Amino acid sequence: EDQVTQSPEALRLQEGESSSLNCSYTVSGLRGLFWYRQDPGKGPEFLFTLYSAGEEKEKERLKATLTKKESFLHITAPKPEDSATYLCAVQAWETSGSRLTFGEGTQLTVNP
């Protein structure tokens, strides 16, 4: 069974204070690892897909990295508008219907 564990559950940062969110996973053959951002009361918004260990992707202040066991979402010099819940999900090769297994998310709060 595929499993995704995200840590920490919640993170408070001061504006400009860089940090990282962790996503540990176990999957029988990783097809892709996905990062989403979710604002309160809204649907998740796609951020990144990573496919193989060593891959990195960047978007503004966010950078996602992938190893064989975990992924990190690095946030550099965050701003209050980066406050949201960040969700990690994995997709296995043999999963029918291209299903995703999600973690519980990390709730990020960036204070001005």
Add this chain to the structure above:
Amino acid sequence: SQTIHQWPATLVQPVGSPLSLECTVEGTSNPNLYWYRQAAGRGLQLLFYSVGIGQISSEVPQNLSASRPQDRQFILSSKKLLLSDSGFYLCAWSHPGNIQYFGAGTRLSVL
């Protein structure tokens, strides 16, 4: 470009009443479609997915059912709502093996 519509945005229903939530996708054909439920402060739980018209797979035994009467339409239903059915319901679509894109969600409160 593709868009996904989900309605209603909020819904308050009494226990024992029926439910029908609708999701439609525009700008693509033969998408995979998904229904998720999210409890407050938690991750997403996959309820149903569909790879084609009339093809529904259920992930969690429960009081809900899903149907796909048309290629880009996905409906979540219940004959009698329970208190435990309250939550945030999300519809998503993808091309096979690709990124899932989510709708805005429906907040369901069962009282």
